[in-house]
Amino acid sequence: MSMPLREGLTLAGVALRLGGRRLLGPLDLQVPPGEVVTLMGASGSGKSSLLAFICGTLDPAFAAEGRVLLDGIDLAPLPPERRRVGILFQDDLLFPHLSVGGNLAFALPPGLERSERRERVAAALAESGLAGLEGRDPATLSGGQRARVALLRMLLSEPRALLLDEPFGGLDEQLRHRFRDLVFRRAAERRLPALLVTHDRADAAAASGKIVTVDEDFSNDHKE
């Protein structure tokens, strides 16, 4: 098996329609490995649907065209679970029926020994200052802890690209800073291309990458 080149995430002429109405695009975009590209746009501009399209989970009510390439591989024929695209939403979406450790183990690739699964979960938690929380109910964690567990869970699934759907929106100012830095740092360490969707200018500035506005009216709407 040849190692695919790290080319990052490429969108070529991606456009979304809903019921005949053009929602977004056509969009050409290159997200190099280790960089964060920010998509800005008003709500309803189809940003989240674009991320769903990249994941392969777009509602069939939408019509999409264009190509999405990850490290040179066209994602179109792959089911979501084989695309290796990680996504974080505004809510942490930790599975409420699983413990913290269960949530993390869910993301680990299959075929590992039980002991190894346990060790990888423990190591990931320790690395993020959450050591020993495996057995905890996610509902008993603080907001910041939950956000970090959600990030860890995604990283344990060994994604090759990161999609961030306003993942900092639900956190208060201080947590927001720290969590944002953590996410960007992890993405950079692993040289993952990251696509951030937000309507917060501070988030976009912190990403310190290219900023693309998907809604033409957007800049006018927010002048005041």
Place this chain on the structure above:
Amino acid sequence: MAPALRQIEIPYLRRRGWLSLLPALTVALFLLPVLAGVIGTLLPALGFLPGLGERTFSLRPLRELLAAPELPGAVIATLVSGLLATLLAFLSAVGLAASLQGTRLFVWLGRLTVPLLAMPHAALALGFAFLIAPSGWLVRLAVALLGGGAPPDLPVPGDRLGLTLAAGLWLKETPFLLLAVFAGMNQLPVARFLDIARSLGYGPATAWLKVILPILYGQLRLPIYAVLAFSLSVVDMALILGPTTPPTLATLLLGWFDDPSLAKLLPAAAGGMLQLFLAVAAILLWRLAELGFARAAGPWLAGGRRGHRGGAGRRWGAAAALLLLFLASASMLALGLWSLARRWPFPAPLPIVWGLGNWQGAGPDLARALTTSLLLASTATAIAVVLSLGCLENERRHGLHPSARALWLIYLPLLIPQISFMFGTTTLLAWLGLEASLPALIWSHLLFVLPYVFLMLADPYRALDERYRRTGLCLGAGESRVFFAVTLPMLLRPILLAAAVGFSVSIALYLPTLFAGAGRYTTLATEAVAANAGADRRLAGVYGFLQAALPLAGFAIALLLPRLVFRHRRGLLMARGRP
């Protein structure tokens, strides 16, 4: 690589596997046989029944039906009891919601509707009869408190017009319509709408009637029609509470279908069609009334009358709610008492000799009926849960959005009177060589269990945040792993509740058991009715109590199991929003 050699990429689409066949299979399994059953009843109604050597179409069965001396009385009792019960149940459900919303009693009522709904018809009717009969528990208590002698001479149960039956049906159907009201209210921002109306000066009940009810009514329509069709054609409750000379139409027809000489078979089939006509006509009548009220309501809605602060309405509502809860729980209690009473002469308020003798006496018959009931209920429920989950998962994966018409299809077996199609269905089963077999029985139960299970599951299934599944997929889990490891556990509570409802529906079924089992299988429902016919209150108490206890046990398991399994998962226990 030369561009010409580049592989043509086929966009990823979910394979349409076996799962997408499930909706078609489900429809085939329960809609086609119902329609075949109606046709199989219509043909003999027109004189065509090759099995009896009748091959010429004629109106003779209809003429025989119309000539039957019992018919006018039967039709009158049917219409009075069915229409009255539906009207009262509808007014009660709406009145309770309008007058009590926002109170603690209403929250309690919300919690109690499901167990109330679980009371099987036969058991509820038996308990209600034990309560209100001239020598019943209420009179005994009154005599004990106020004195008095002989039991009053009242034709209750069994009055000619079916008023007692209407009261029993009211007790049974009000919780069903209340549940529909609660389910509809859960989908609306009720509190915010009411706050706005209240801040505009409307009293609480008026605000509910003017703002919530008009939005809600569309969702109540099908449940109301189902109640209407059911109340007009109920058999087990009519056998216990209804008139006898003549009985209600459906009960009269059951006797004709059962007539050993087979001479009454064709007119009975014609009667089945008359029953269907009555149900359809009643639904159309209700629809006309809806339109009339909607027209008349326009000026009322816009007229600006604010209504009162609602103190009196609230008291009436509370009284009605307490009466409902009292009658249902007292009926259950009366069953329990009679099952344990060895000697309970009038006017003793409680049995004077207690014992387990009634239970022991019922012995092997009871065990047989219990086993059959449990087997039927658990098999039919399991199949219904699997089919419903399969259909819902298929709908989700392919992004299908079922229309309102699909809902009518699901309701169809509940809208067609059982007596109007069960005979034809039995003919179909006989033709398939499945007559009076266990698979036939299970299937006949599935017919009625499936709609309820599907309706109970659909809302929570569709309401589950789609992003949980997407997260699972993006973490590398395939569709089926996401289904089993994310969707099912997160929906454990609604799945178990739906199963409990399905289980209780099956335990309650009377007529389908009689027809599909050809009288060769006994269940708690058939034995409870039979014991009542034998005028053995103690035996009826045993069967009725056990029949009522099983669904309650099912609900207890459905409520407690998720709490046990997820006792350390606060997020999941708090996430349930529905009563």
